[in-house]
Amino acid sequence: MTQDLNFLTHKHNKMISIKELKVKDIDLCYEFDSNTISLWSKKQWADEFKKEGTKIVGLFFTNLVIGICVFQLVLDEAQINYFVVNKKFRKKGFGSLLMSYLIKKCEKLNLNKLLLEVSLSNVTAERFYTRFDFSTVGTRKNYYKDGSHALLKEKKLTTK
Numbered sequence: 001m002t003q004d005l006n007f008l009t010h011k012h013n014k015m016i017s018i019k020e021l022k023v024k025d026i027d028l029c030y031e032f033d034s035n036t037i038s039l040w041s042k043k044q045w046a047d048e049f050k051k052e053g054t055k056i057v058g059l060f061f062t063n064l065v066i067g068i069c070v071f072q073l074v075l076d077e078a079q080i081n082y083f084v085v086n087k088k089f090r091k092k093g094f095g096s097l098l099m100s101y102l103i104k105k106c107e108k109l110n111l112n113k114l115l116l117e118v119s120l121s122n123v124t125a126e127r128f129y130t131r132f133d134f135s136t137v138g139t140r141k142n143y144y145k146d147g148s149h150a151l152l153k154e155k156k157l158t159t160k
């Protein structure tokens with residue numbers, strides 16, 4: 001991954017940007033999701049934009065959205081509800097860029113913890129989160145529609 005990150009930071013950093021997405025970007029979010037993990041309907045995306053404390057950020061390669069993260073601020077914690085990189089752009093360090101951005105942003109907001117749920121069978125995400133020092137703090141039985149279980153993970157943040 002180090003090589004990929006060098007590739008990103010030295011050659012392409014001007015092409016990469018992270019922006020907060022707004023209600024006007026619903027179609028972009030829905031289209032991105034439909035092309036990746038198909039988690040939410042357009043109505044569900046609209047509901048996410050309305051949720052108190054919810055922020056949605058997009059990672060762009062030039063003007064193409066290649067990653068989206070949805071997180072919700074609750075007191076001194078942030079819950080990650082969506083974290084996806086477009087399949088064609090995976091394993092190139094983009095997920096790490098987005099996660100590093102999120103961690104820094106939450107630390108600036110003086111938050112203490114980042115939380116998320118991940119499927120027990122999602123080995124890729126499990127490795128990804130372990131790399132960012134998320135630890136498993138619980139399980140959610142039958143969490144997903146298909147009856148599969150989720151791991152509850154948390155990362156302690158270094159607040160200033």
Ligand SMILES: CC(C)(COP(=O)(O)OP(=O)(O)OC[C@H]1O[C@@H](n2cnc3c(N)ncnc32)[C@H](O)[C@@H]1OP(=O)(O)O)[C@@H](O)C(=O)NCCC(=O)NCCS
Pocket residue numbers: 001002037083084085086089090091092093094095096097116117118119122123124125127128129131
């Ligand atoms: C999880 C996800 C966001 C990672 O994004 P990414 O851009 O591929 O991540 P990176 O390239 O920054 O990878 C960082 C590290 O994560 C781990 N990782 C990423 N993809 C992996 C894979 N296919 N197999 C094993 N480890 C993997 C590795 O440790 C990797 O470091 P390395 O390249 O040095 O081995 C991406 O795979 C994804 O969108 N998956 C589908 C959605 C999902 O499952 N989201 C999480 C749900 S909670």
